[in-house]
Amino acid sequence: MAKPRAYIMVPVDADTVIIGAREVKSRFSAELGRRGLADEVRVLEVGSFGPTNAGVIAAVQPDGVVYGRLTPADVPGIVEEHFVKGRICGRYVLPREYPPEVPSDDDARRTQQVGRVVLDNCGRIDPERIEEYIAGEGYFALGRAVGEMTPAQVLDVVEKSGLRGRGGAGFPTGRKWRFCASAPGDVKYVICNADEGEPGTFKDRLIMEGDPHKVLEGMALCGYAIGARMGYVYIRGEYKLSIERMQKAIDQAREYGLLGKGLFGSAFDFDVDIKIGAGAYVCGEETALIESMEGKRGLPRLKPPFPAQCGYLCKPTNVNNVETLAAVPAILRHGADWFRSMGTEGTPGTKVYTVLGHVNRPGLIEVQAGITLREILNDYAGGMASGTFKMAHLGGTAGEILGAEMLDVPMDYDAMQKVGHVLGSGAILIMNESVGINDYLDACMRFFKHESCGNCNPCRNGLHALCGITGRLKAKEGYPGDVALMEELVMSLKTVAFCPLGQSPAGPVMSALRYFRAEVEAGVDPTRVRPKPAHSHLEKVELGV
């Protein structure tokens, strides 16, 4: 068969499926077939390019032309113009800055592609074909590690790289692995935490949908380093396409002998299975996730013992976020120094973000750790789509709200901590002045209330009371003293709640008060009188609601 002269790459992920990517792709195939061009022009399904408001995209390579906002009806015209007559079909071409992730010689685009670690394959390879991952040096790091390195050497490289957990907390990955590696026991587990429930975060989904083998390779490397023979990917039940693609990737890797017994002819066995969640935000917390994997209610465990000593089925277990594991193969391939050459001293490497809200180009980006929020907003997200910048909520609902004065703080774990904030999971929700702070806080508190597992009293009742307050403030019916009460409640929750869920409301509430106290207090109606607490205990807890 002749070598194709062009490839049409259509990103198919859960977002684009919604708006008809599969129909566009099959229309391309049908149309090319009808014109006898099927051998000359190949249609490929790839992972996300990043932007989420460019509609269905088709990138033509090597021509470097990117068509966007396509419907199936546009396809015949494009095939006629581009592939039959050889003319670029101007009216469907996306503006130059779209999408920055498409490989291109254009300088403006190239600057944004430098040093992609986790997303380097996303949008470039067919995630459902292992051959394409292997062709890009996939499983090379695993082969070399298993063949030429001892587990301790692998551990050293990861530790020296300074990689920190990308799930939100930023714990050094190498140290976490070492805990588990040094724990006694023959049976150990690697768990990939793909229970991505933090609102506004969907980077893990797009990594799994765009480059599933990278996650598997990262898990196998972790397994080799810590001495585990079995890995599980815990994926939330709502992520249908991720589950499908990860399963396909596992099947293919087994077929190629890249998972299973005796990898690369060594004595190292490693296999991976999928566990599907059933809708519980709290299961993103690693001990709750382990409980859920064991078929129980997803209640967080008391720590210690930590999962590294007693995790899944009470065996030493290492739990890492999808993005963390996906960074590992590149670190092993290029070395710790290479990874350290990117990002900042305290947060080497890159960070994947999902930028959302009132911006021109919402979507998935991977940037050097340590660039500022202003750079992300202007250079990557194309600036505000409407209105002016009011606030950004980092790291999903449990993260913190930043006002305009924080736009120039470098986004790494330590710099954020220095100014009293946390970086979080990778969601950046940008809002203009149309969003009232009390409305927004109420939405956040209702989220927490819904997701509280109900195990510990402070969280169960505290969030109920908090929702009462934010609901009143939203309606401008707050009692005098409500704001102080809200502060007291979130701070006591931060101290006494059992797990990070109950401790989280302090993040959005206290940061909102830091920047928008006057606006929050405007929700209080000074003429209202708080009803006397009733006698029943429950009513007291509800603080007179």
Add this chain to the structure above:
Amino acid sequence: MTVQEIVAKRGNARENLLQILHDLQDSTEGNYLRREDVEVLAREMLLSVSDIVGTATFYTMFSLKPRGRHIIRLCESPPCYIMGEENIREAIREKLGIDFGETTADGLFTLEPSSCLGSCGVAPVMMIDDELYGNLTRDKVGRILDGIAAREPLAAGA
């Protein structure tokens, strides 16, 4: 599939319980876990009924009450909220006369709140059964629901 077949397929071990409940619910008319099945399951797996019920009620994707043929999961999380989730809820309420936790009289739809569905790029978002729908507007919601109802032979007669 019967309870026994599902247990045999997934393996009779506690750590497979969630997968077993998923399979059981998917294969039950009305999209829920029937009391009788839970009792059989409890005997099969040597667990107490309350243990299984306690586990199932912890997760939003399981239901112990019969639900409509199609489950509408409307995302209520902040990213969808700022893009107008409340209008969508209102549109569904007007269109179908149901609010969260309710089922239409013809048994076709159940509306449930959902936490982040992870498709915030096309917010506001809802999921009907296994399909996601994004960039929702009032009109679009109406068209989607009409489209699904039209494919139902029962509803046409109702």
